[in-house]
Amino acid sequence: MRLHYLLFALVFLFLVPVPGNGIFISAIQKYFCKIRSGRCAILGCLPKEEQIGRCSLGGRKCCRRKK
Secondary structure (H helix, E strand, C coil): CHHHHHHHHHHHHHHCCCCCCCHHHHHHHHHHHHHCCCEEECCCCCCCEEEEEECCCCCCEEEEECC
16 A cells, blocks of 8 residues: 555656756747747747747747738
């Protein structure tokens, strides 16, 4: 019975995100960028594009064509 508690604790520790590691947040931001018809730009948006958000915590920008 004690083994179940140990296994539960180990699974819980592996599922808790590490502070400073935004893998899940970045994935969600990229998904919302694609939904809004955007693309993730590493340095910046092109001249004919506008920034509509962010794609990651590292500074990637979500860009789409100006309307």
